[in-house]
Amino acid sequence: MAVLIAILTLALIGLVVLVVGAPLRRARRPGDAGSPARDARDRLASVARQASAAPAASAAATHDDLEAAREAKYREIRDAELDFRTGKLSQEDYQAIDAELRAEAIEILDRLERLAAGGDGPEGPLRLS
Amino acid sequence: MAGLGFACLLLALAVCAYGIGASLYGVRSGRVEFSESGRRSVYALAGILTVAMIVLEVAFLRNDFTFNTVADTSSRTTPALYRAAAVWSSQEGSLLLWAWLLSLWSSLALFLTRKRLRDVAAYATAILLGFGGFFVALMVFYANPFATTHPAPPEGAGLDPLLRFPTMIIHPPMLYSGYTLCTIPLAFGMGALLARRVDADWIKAIRRFAFAAWLFLGAGILLGALWSYSELGWGGYWGWDAVENASLMPWLTGTAFLHSLMIQEKRGMLKVWNVSLALATGTLAIMGTFLVRSGILDSIHAFGGHTLGVPFVFLIATLIGGSIYLVVSRRDMLRSEHRLDSWLSRESIFLANNVVLVGLCFVIFWGTYFPLISEAVTGQEASVGPPWFDRYTVPLALILVLLSGVGPVIAWRRATLANARRNFVVPSVCALLVLGALEIAGVTQKPLAIAMFCCAGFVFGSIGQEFFRGTRARRAMAGEPAPLALLALVRRNRRRYGGYIVHIGIAVLFVGVAASSSFQHASQLGLSPGQSTRVGAYTVRYVRPTATITPKYDEAHTGSTLSLGALLDVSEHGHHVATLNPSEGFYASQEASQGTVGSLIGGQPVSHVAMNGSFTRNVWTAIAPDIETPALKRIVSVGNSTLPAEDALVGIAYLARAYLKNPPPAQFNFLVSPLVFWIWIGGLISFGGGLIALWPAPSVVRRRVSVRSRARALRGLARA
Numbered sequence: 001m002a003v004l005i006a007i008l009t010l011a012l013i014g015l016v017v018l019v020v021g022a023p024l025r026r027a028r029r030p031g032d033a034g035s036p037a038r039d040a041r042d043r044l045a046s047v048a049r050q051a052s053a054a055p056a057a058s059a060a061a062t063h064d065d066l067e068a069a070r071e072a073k074y075r076e077i078r079d080a081e082l083d084f085r086t087g088k089l090s091q092e093d094y095q096a097i098d099a100e101l102r103a104e105a106i107e108i109l110d111r112l113e114r115l116a117a118g119g120d121g122p123e124g125p126l127r128l129s
Numbered sequence: 130m131a132g133l134g135f136a137c138l139l140l141a142l143a144v145c146a147y148g149i150g151a152s153l154y155g156v157r158s159g160r161v162e163f164s165e166s167g168r169r170s171v172y173a174l175a176g177i178l179t180v181a182m183i184v185l186e187v188a189f190l191r192n193d194f195t196f197n198t199v200a201d202t203s204s205r206t207t208p209a210l211y212r213a214a215a216v217w218s219s220q221e222g223s224l225l226l227w228a229w230l231l232s233l234w235s236s237l238a239l240f241l242t243r244k245r246l247r248d249v250a251a252y253a254t255a256i257l258l259g260f261g262g263f264f265v266a267l268m269v270f271y272a273n274p275f276a277t278t279h280p281a282p283p284e285g286a287g288l289d290p291l292l293r294f295p296t297m298i299i300h301p302p303m304l305y306s307g308y309t310l311c312t313i314p315l316a317f318g319m320g321a322l323l324a325r326r327v328d329a330d331w332i333k334a335i336r337r338f339a340f341a342a343w344l345f346l347g348a349g350i351l352l353g354a355l356w357s358y359s360e361l362g363w364g365g366y367w368g369w370d371a372v373e374n375a376s377l378m379p380w381l382t383g384t385a386f387l388h389s390l391m392i393q394e395k396r397g398m399l400k401v402w403n404v405s406l407a408l409a410t411g412t413l414a415i416m417g418t419f420l421v422r423s424g425i426l427d428s429i430h431a432f433g434g435h436t437l438g439v440p441f442v443f444l445i446a447t448l449i450g451g452s453i454y455l456v457v458s459r460r461d462m463l464r465s466e467h468r469l470d471s472w473l474s475r476e477s478i479f480l481a482n483n484v485v486l487v488g489l490c491f492v493i494f495w496g497t498y499f500p501l502i503s504e505a506v507t508g509q510e511a512s513v514g515p516p517w518f519d520r521y522t523v524p525l526a527l528i529l530v531l532l533s534g535v536g537p538v539i540a541w542r543r544a545t546l547a548n549a550r551r552n553f554v555v556p557s558v559c560a561l562l563v564l565g566a567l568e569i570a571g572v573t574q575k576p577l578a579i580a581m582f583c584c585a586g587f588v589f590g591s592i593g594q595e596f597f598r599g600t601r602a603r604r605a606m607a608g609e610p611a612p613l614a615l616l617a618l619v620r621r622n623r624r625r626y627g628g629y630i631v632h633i634g635i636a637v638l639f640v641g642v643a644a645s646s647s648f649q650h651a652s653q654l655g656l657s658p659g660q661s662t663r664v665g666a667y668t669v670r671y672v673r674p675t676a677t678i679t680p681k682y683d684e685a686h687t688g689s690t691l692s693l694g695a696l697l698d699v700s701e702h703g704h705h706v707a708t709l710n711p712s713e714g715f716y717a718s719q720e721a722s723q724g725t726v727g728s729l730i731g732g733q734p735v736s737h738v739a740m741n742g743s744f745t746r747n748v749w750t751a752i753a754p755d756i757e758t759p760a761l762k763r764i765v766s767v768g769n770s771t772l773p774a775e776d777a778l779v780g781i782a783y784l785a786r787a788y789l790k791n792p793p794p795a796q797f798n799f800l801v802s803p804l805v806f807w808i809w810i811g812g813l814i815s816f817g818g819g820l821i822a823l824w825p826a827p828s829v830v831r832r833r834v835s836v837r838s839r840a841r842a843l844r845g846l847a848r849a
Contacts, residue, residue: 009133009136015176019176020147020170021166023169027162064246069329079541080541083540086595087598088540089544090548
């Protein structure tokens with residue numbers, strides 16, 4: 001029994017080393033065409049974040065932030081429409097809010113497009129609203 | 130196999146230490162491969178602890194009494210299902226369950242965020258592994274579930290009879306899932322602060338986990354209440370016990386968080402508040418775990434005095450100190466991007482709801498920890514009881530239920546008074562109808578209960594109106610029949626309408642609580658066979674005694690050796706209502722000094738409650754048969770001196786026969802509770818609503834595409 005336990009323990013350790021060490025081995029392997037591009041981008045982003053001071057860091061609207069903002073804005077547009085249709089918003093309020101939300105959604109989409117094209121431009125921090 | 134189990138714990142500890150280091154190094158140096166390796170450490174931890182859990186489960190199922198935990202909390206006579214659940218009835222096993230569930234939920238959270246929030250997730254990984262490492266270290270150094278004794282005792286002590294109840298099999302895993310899920314928003318909240326990425330992205334990443342924590346914790350709390358009502362002999366479902374309160378507090382702050390995070394998602398507001406709620410909920414979950422294990426406060430649920438208090442205090446102090454430091458040091462980044470557009474808006478109702486929920490949490494915190502506070506200030510321990518809690522929590526609960534009806538009919542951003550007035554007509558009429566119906570039914574006492582019924586009526590009206598108007602709007606847009614329109618409405622707006630269903634469930638639950646606690650008939654009855662007595666409108670007659678001998682397994686699968694009870698006939702105004710058979714189970718003990726016969730029934734006696742329930746009222750009774758009469762004691766005494774262990778059951782048979790032939794008077798705890806059934810129904814409705822809100826949208830991709838194309842169309846319109 002003791003031998004069996006020792007073998008099982010060693011097998012478990014081996015498996016853990018295999019799973020946990022895989023990213024490190026992959027990173028060392030030359031010519032790996034799998035993840036370097038993404039890793040390089042992440043590393044660049046990380047270095048960029050570290051290089052900037054704390055207030056400036058918060059001003060960087062990342063792609064993820066923009067996508068989250070876009071989803072939130074879409075949801076807000078749908079919610080405003082539903083609020084109007086269920087009688088919770090007056091026609092005037094709805095039109096004003098809807099126009100405001102659409103303009104904000106367009107701003108986010110523009111910034112996403114600019115980011116995809118290679119730069120976010122000088123607008124500064126992303127405002128959700 | 131204990132060696133393999135302990136090796137798993139050591140390996141798990143090493144993996145936690147490595148994973149913390151790798152994650153932190155990865156995120157600080159920008160070397161993604163280390164962050165990735167740290168994340169994989171969480172997966173590895175889940176795998177290792179799964180092996181450890183299997184080892185312990187197998188030991189319980191195989192009655193391997195070399196394991197101390199198996200010998201202490203299980204036995205050959207414990208039914209197999211309860212043996213499997215006995216793993217988490219001990220301090221050691223429950224620590225393993227905690228760490229295992231934490232590793233599983235953490236793995237899921239980190240897997241789902243593997244392609245985004247890399248820096249936040251790396252810090253979160255380190256924090257989650259810190260929690261995992263803490264619990265594994267407790268097992269390695271203080272409460273080892275794989276500790277063994279050689280030679281093994283021939284038989285175990287058996288599972289505490291109070292825990293031999295179906296809901297107790299799933300109550301701990303549900304509650305622990307809730308607790309461990311609470312640590313995920315905490316870890317990501319801290320990660321967001323450390324990485325200085327405090328926008329809504331981290332909230333979006335953990336929203337489902339916060340909801341799942343709320344759902345599991347709520348289900349665990351309700352299952353505990355059901356166990357208390359159905360199994361314990363006092364007839365209540367909530368006693369403001371310290372451990373019950375400890376599970377309720379993170380649920381309350383978690384509820385507040387689920388509401389306020391929507392404001393940050395939509396408006397970029399309440400960042401400090403949200404991150405503080407996430408940190409507080411996680412810390413309260415750890416404090417709840419601490420309360421059960423430290424033995425610092427009296428509770429029927431606690432594992433008793435133990436040595437785990439100091440490490441937990443250290444962890445909690447670190448969490449509180451770290452949270453305060455992070456929030457204060459990042460306060461500049463946590464400024465709201467906007468202000469409230471109007472005090473008459475959904476946002477302001479959510480704010481009010483948050484204030485009430487946190488106020489409730491504070492009241493419960495104060496009452497729960499009052500014994501400690503009192504001892505620290507005056508040197509004398511004093512505690513507060515249910516009346517103190519009721520005085521403060523009942524008004525707050527009333528406001529909360531009312532707000533859950535007000536919120537749905539108020540628009541986001543700003544609502545006009547005219548719209549609000551129009552939207553309040555139906556809910557207010559519903560509340561007034563409830564008041565009128567109560568007046569007609571003669572229910573004029575208990576104003577707080579009546580207020581709760583009216584508030585619930587308001588909620589039903591408000592939510593019903595929302596469903597009706599939403600369906601009507603959908604029909605107008607899509608031309609679908611009403612049922613299809615309703616389905617489509619809920620399917621496309623799961624969070625909103627799932628949340629509304631949760632509100633309905635909570636209102637139903639509070640109706641049950643208000644009715645059952647305010648209009649309950651409770652009596653202590655002393656009856657002999659043939660006697661009857663009146664309790665309110667009910668007549669209770671003791672028909673005859675009952676006795677059951679089950680050496681191993683009884684019908685209720687509780688494993689009691691002897692069960693003594695009574696058959697009661699309950700009628701109302703001459704009409705038969707129910708026949709009840711409450712009993713008390715007597716379990717075997719391991720005390721040889723009690724004698725061969727005495728030890729078969731010398732364990733902890735447990736009440737087997739009898740109930741007859743309907744939608745309108747629940748008749749509940751428990752019996753305390755007197756087996757200390759001279760005649761019955763003499764049978765045990767003679768049996769002890771004459772019968773060998775293998776024939777000891779004969780003595781029990783004599784005892785049962787004597788009880789049936791000449792039954793002593795018995796004490797009955799008799800309750801009639803109106804609408805108590807609706808507490809469980811309300812819980813189920815809330816759970817269903819929660820699942821709807823939690824469930825992912827059916828075709829996220831299709832919706833995204835459609836929203837994108839709509840946004841393009843919007844852009845065109847705006848430019849036109």
